[in-house]
Amino acid sequence: MTICMIYREWLVGLVQESTVTMVNSWKSIIEAGGGIADIKIDQHMRSFSGDVISRACFGSNYSKGEEIFKRLRALQEAASKRVLATGIPGARHLPTKSNREAWALEKEIKTLILQVVKERTEAGYEKDLLQMVLEGAKSSDLSRDDIDRFIVDNCKNIYLAGYETTAVSATWCLMLLAANPDWQERIRAEAVEICRGQIPDADMIRKMKQLTMAINESLRLYPPVSVVSREALKDMKFGDIKIPQGVNVWTLVTTLHTDPEIWGPDSYKFNPDRFANGITGACKLPHLYVPFGVGPRVCLGQNLALVELKILISMILANFSFSISPRYKHSPALHLVIEPGNGVDLLVKKL
Numbered sequence: 001m002t003i004c005m006i007y008r009e010w011l012v013g014l015v016q017e018s019t020v021t022m023v024n025s026w027k028s029i030i031e032a033g034g035g036i037a038d039i040k041i042d043q044h045m046r047s048f049s050g051d052v053i054s055r056a057c058f059g060s061n062y063s064k065g066e067e068i069f070k071r072l073r074a075l076q077e078a079a080s081k082r083v084l085a086t087g088i089p090g091a092r093h094l095p096t097k098s099n100r101e102a103w104a105l106e107k108e109i110k111t112l113i114l115q116v117v118k119e120r121t122e123a124g125y126e127k128d129l130l131q132m133v134l135e136g137a138k139s140s141d142l143s144r145d146d147i148d149r150f151i152v153d154n155c156k157n158i159y160l161a162g163y164e165t166t167a168v169s170a171t172w173c174l175m176l177l178a179a180n181p182d183w184q185e186r187i188r189a190e191a192v193e194i195c196r197g198q199i200p201d202a203d204m205i206r207k208m209k210q211l212t213m214a215i216n217e218s219l220r221l222y223p224p225v226s227v228v229s230r231e232a233l234k235d236m237k238f239g240d241i242k243i244p245q246g247v248n249v250w251t252l253v254t255t256l257h258t259d260p261e262i263w264g265p266d267s268y269k270f271n272p273d274r275f276a277n278g279i280t281g282a283c284k285l286p287h288l289y290v291p292f293g294v295g296p297r298v299c300l301g302q303n304l305a306l307v308e309l310k311i312l313i314s315m316i317l318a319n320f321s322f323s324i325s326p327r328y329k330h331s332p333a334l335h336l337v338i339e340p341g342n343g344v345d346l347l348v349k350k351l
């Protein structure tokens with residue numbers, strides 16, 4: 001067995017555990033509600049993806065990982081408020097109340113991460129992402145302070161890149177399946193036939209073609225990351241447009257993903273069948289579909305994210321049926337990711 005396969009099995013195992021926890025929590029809520037429940041699903045999806053990323057990152061130091069991630073989430077909220085609230089260059093250096101709160105959180109996060117690192121170094125080897133970061137730091141020729149910063153920054157990056165994006169993707173996909181019961185039924189039939197009452201594993205999710213098509217379509221219509229950006233490292237020219245060195249070029253993902261020139265006249269419609277022959281069959285050129293970005297800086301966690309989405313959604317479909325609740329108000333909003341402005345409310349029944 002190669003190292004890659006060992007890691008894949010380990011990751012699939014921990015996604016399965018987090019999924020079972022999520023599904024059991026819905027079963028309890030539905031039982032308490034007498035067979036049906038009106039659930040705002042956003043927070044449940046966040047707990048699921050937070051659980052996966054804490055375990056993937058911090059292995060057996062997982063409960064301390066959760067503490068760190070709780071503070072990172074608070075920091076992320078504070079940061080998005082600060083950016084939206086002022087917009088004044090340099091304002092993030094002023095000792096305002098919210099800045100002081102953010103600085104205190106930063107300090108706590110650093111202390112907690114370095115505490116886990118110390119425990120880990122004393123306890124020995126584990127196969128999690130923290131271990132990979134530590135080994136990356138060890139093989140560099142950075143100074144002690146820079147090593148600490150490297151470790152703290154990488155742990156923060158993994159969390160910020162992998163938590164909200166996966167949670168919001170699952171939320172949008174479930175909303176679309178609730179609004180399209182024919183597709184919900186098709187994917188459920190596929191999941192039930194392939195899994196036969198078992199928890200889906202890597203082989204099973206590979207066989208789930210309809211589910212893959214629906215996830216692709218959901219990431220097309222609601223890509224969590226709205227902009228893929230690149231800085232011009234030298235003066236460049238695209239056609240007639242001159243781009244001076246240092247300028248950031250933003251590609252608007254939603255615009256690319258819904259252009260009728262690229263996707264055809266039904267570009268705003270939920271139609272997973274367009275992915276029946278993969279991404280190349282769905283649009284004019286495959287690099288116009290970029291939910292995970294493109295090129296050498298493409299998302300490092302895309303395989304993990306797809307495993308998470310496939311195991312979670314197929315398990316939910318095998319255990320529950322659901323429709324849109326009358327409480328739901330459709331209002332996609334751009335915060336750090338494109339998320340449902342008022343959350344997603346589903347009426348969920350146990351099968």
Ligand code: HEM
Pocket residue numbers: 157158161162163165166169223224225228229290291292293294295296297298299300301302304305
């Ligand atoms: C559905 C979920 C996810 C979506 C839609 C997503 C999307 C993206 C996008 C659009 C980028 C920028 C790529 C570019 O500039 O070309 C990115 C980068 C990145 N993502 Fe994800 N991501 C997801 C989940 C994850 C997960 C679960 C992890 C980690 C466990 C992760 C780790 C990263 C990292 C480390 C980068 C930076 C790569 C680099 O700069 O070299 N992502 N992601």
